[in-house]
Amino acid sequence: MRILTLRNTFLMPEPRTLVYGNRALGILKRFLESPLVASVESWLLPGSVCFSVPFLFLDLGKRVYFYDIGHQAIEDIEIQLEACPNTGVLLVNYYGQAWPKELVARLRPHTPCLIMDACLSVPDFSDSEIANTADLVLFSTGQGKVLSIGQGAFGLLPLAKAQTLEMKPLLETQRAAASKVYYQLDNYWKGVVKGTHSFNYQLFESIEIWVDTGVDCDITLYQAIVSEKLPAILAHKATLNQLYRQELPSPWQVSFASDIWRYHLLVDKPAVLLEALFGAGLFASNHYANAQAYLSPQSPNLPYSNQVAAHIVNLFNDPAYTEAQALQTCQVIKKLFDTGQIQPIELNITL
Structure with a gap:
């Protein structure tokens, strides 16, 4: 029987709070840069994920490893965590389907940081059991999501981590520049997938800004907008x-x-x-x-x-x-x- 090392970090539930941003990717970036998380240098990501997620980890200098889609990947994740104990895990709610809470709880003791990408799920502001298990749960109301209001995202995370996470308004020129480069990277990735060119790991060295880390709306107003539009x-x-x-x-x-x-x-x-x-x-x-x-x-x-x-x-x-x-x-x-x-x-x- 496989025995995994238990992590002492983040095992006990902590008070949760909301952090709002223009983009879920921006919240994730600030979270990964925060002092309590920055020391986690290796990460397990799903192969089936939006290109921007592994791009962000690579841009931040993280070592990235991949696991397969589906719940059967839990065994593979555990094997990789056994080989590299100080590795964070990002789980994705595939096509909006939430991971079973028992599988999330199974992984929780064996990783220093667990992130749940719920951007294709129904926005949920409640302090759910999953939210109390993960270190960050991300939701999005940006383009192409369950509820699309053009922009907006929020994260549920422990209060101690939220206090180290700085989300502040960006200049309009900065937002425009980030959006322009983001879509250039999107097209670049499509070229990689089509075989037009191979991925260049030096890609980010010449890029100054491509992630919108700003916040342009009051969280109370944002919650009201989401709550009003979601039922229809x-x-x-x-x-x-x-x-x-x-x-x-x-x-x-x-x-x-x-x-x-x-x-x-x-x-x-x-x-x-x-x-x-x-x-x-x-x-x-x-x-x-x-x-x-x-x-x-x-x-x-x-x-x-x-x-x-x-x-x-x-x-x-x-x-x-x-x-x-x-x-x-x-x-x-x-x-x-x-x-x-x-x-x-x-x-x-x-x-």
Whole structure:
């Protein structure tokens, strides 16, 4: 039986507080730079994650290692923590699906710092059990999230750590500069994934600012805006999700992952489906790419992250997508399925 070293740090629940920022990435940056966390130099990240997360850790000079998508990765995480005890862990709520609290509690004693990325989950200001287990839980209401109000994010973290975390307004020129470089990095990453160029680890040496670490809204006002808008958003999502369950061909009448962010299909030929949807004036997406394959190709392969990246299609269910568009989306998918142009893919994986 494997015996992991228990960490003495952060084992007891501490009073929690909220920290607000323009971007979740900005809160994460300030958290990683804070005195109580800066000494953690090695981190375990999921392969299936937004490019900006590993980019941030690399920019801060952290050593980054990857684990596979799904709850079965818990064993791999434990093995890596046994080999490198002073390693932090970032867990992601894949496609909005929360990690089971028992798995989070299982990891908690064995790492000096545990971060929960819940940016694709429903914003939750409450002092939940998960929030009391992790050192930082991040939520976002930025572009493309469950509730998208253009910007805004918040973190739940122990009071002692929040007091060392400085979030302050940025000049408009600084915000504009950060946003411009961020989207340049986004395009750079897309080029890496397409094979146009390889990732250059000296990339950040010439970049002054690319993360918006500012805060431009009072937390009380922000909470009020979120609380007011969220019920209607969730109701719309429930309507479209029910439509997908009723109208899609039977293999896809259950979303692959939680449907709180989008409704997810695993398809053998996602490019065929996406081309047909875009050609009909509709929309869908297919991310995330497996970051490990491009940032640490010499490390062990992550088969599930590769397979999910190769086959997932995310159907929209946000308010910008109407019931008529969702129904037309189902009709396009049904036609492709009935004519044998696309087929479902099954993965033995739990998110």
